[in-house]
Amino acid sequence: MTAMRGGVGNAHIFTRADRGTDRARRREVVIRAARDAFVDHGFHGASMEEISVRAQVSKPVLYNHFTGKVDLYSTVLQRYLDHMVGRIGDALRTTTGYENKARRMVSAYFDFVDEDDGAGYTLVFDTPVPSEPSVEGRVRIAMAECAALVAAELDAVGMDPYRARACAFGLVGASHLAARYWFDAGRPIPKIDAVDTTVALFWTGLSGIG
Template sequence: MFGSRGYHAAAMDEIAERAGVSKPVLYQHFPGKLDLYRALVQGAADDMVRTVRAAIRSTTDNKARVQATIQAYFDVVSSRDGAMRLVFETDTRATPEVAGVVDRATSDCIDAVTEAVTTDAGLEPERARLLAVGLVGLSTTSARYWLDAGLQPPREDAITLMSQLAWRGIGGFPRQD
């Protein structure tokens, strides 16, 4: 309900009905709509961080790692359950509780990329972090645009295009073994 209608338009009655529970049962688990929403955003944000970290750990070949990480963002935004729309397109972003969850997830992804760049390129942490911010921004923005543009170009083409763009930049920092 939140993913398709947004926070403000979704009613607890409808949410309970769609979940197959009574409204009192829903309120037993979540004191209010914002608590439920925050829990859903937290779950989606945690999934995003896990997916990105797994992609980074999936290989030691940095070109393949860039592609795997960008693919992770495309996987995340195109998840069938629509949970990632809660992270990327929330209409309660101004709510400190939700903004904090989203900001922490983004920061955790940046931290994971920073660690890989610091280790592999031998850059000092502040330079590696700036590169990581750029790579995460490229990945999230392009994946969201692709989703909003009706999944065009085809998924694999979009991932290849963005991976080539990112690799041409980050590939200029040779691996330090």
């Protein structure tokens, strides 16, 4: 009897684990479907009904995973923001030399804007959700995290902390604007040339800062 109870208990545990795996898998399908819908139609143009059709789940199942469209959009957005910050962090950690770090940082930003034909860039910077301040706040926080990573590198070479943060926000902001212009203009020059031009602007200025 004891063995039988143990066997039933183990089966119950495995069943719960399987249900958890199925739920996580279904959630990922919903997130991917939502990402495509938001990229294609923007926040306001995408509907929960369309997302449920793309994900091949019922609307009750959809709302079982997310409280509403803002919740779902925020989840998709945060993944792209984390990816953007991760790209910048990886570029800085895996590079030596001041100018090389600047180049890798700029290149990482251009790569993010260009990735998946601009899908992440569109979601992060071109899908306004004016009725939801928390969405804009997520973007600001991610940009500040990128700047903090750059500022840490400038601190490490002895730059005054205030000047390091001021320069870091300038570098991140300029990279953002340059990459956006390049992408919105239809990639008029090769990406490597756009990166070189942006780095040249940075390096000319940074090389004169003690």
